[in-house]
Amino acid sequence: MKRFLLLCPLLFLALLACAQKPLTNSRISSYYTYTYKLNDVNTQLFISGRQAQIKEESLTEEVAKYPTDHPESPILPRVIMLKY
Numbered sequence: 001m002k003r004f005l006l007l008c009p010l011l012f013l014a015l016l017a018c019a020q021k022p023l024t025n026s027r028i029s030s031y032y033t034y035t036y037k038l039n040d041v042n043t044q045l046f047i048s049g050r051q052a053q054i055k056e057e058s059l060t061e062e063v064a065k066y067p068t069d070h071p072e073s074p075i076l077p078r079v080i081m082l083k084y
Contacts, residue, residue, distance in 0.1 A: 029068055030068060031067065031068060032065050032066065032067060032068060033065070033066055033067075033068045034062060034064075034065050035062070035063040035064040035065070035076065036059040036060075036061060036062055036063060037061040037062075037063050037079075038054075038058075038059075039058065042054050042058055063076065063077060063079070064076050064077075
């Protein structure tokens, strides 16, 4: 009986340890890539290296949204693109 009572918690702990998902397989980047049109002020902030000062509220005109890991590149409109 003592052996059974000792084996039950050990078996439960072993099950919990095996059920953990390794973080090395988890996603690092966003699932979607969003492309926005910037106005002149935000473009100047971006070019001068002050991307953190661009407010989310000013990103209103979404140009495209596509899966980040998609094997085919999406067809985007012909504009100047700045990668963040």
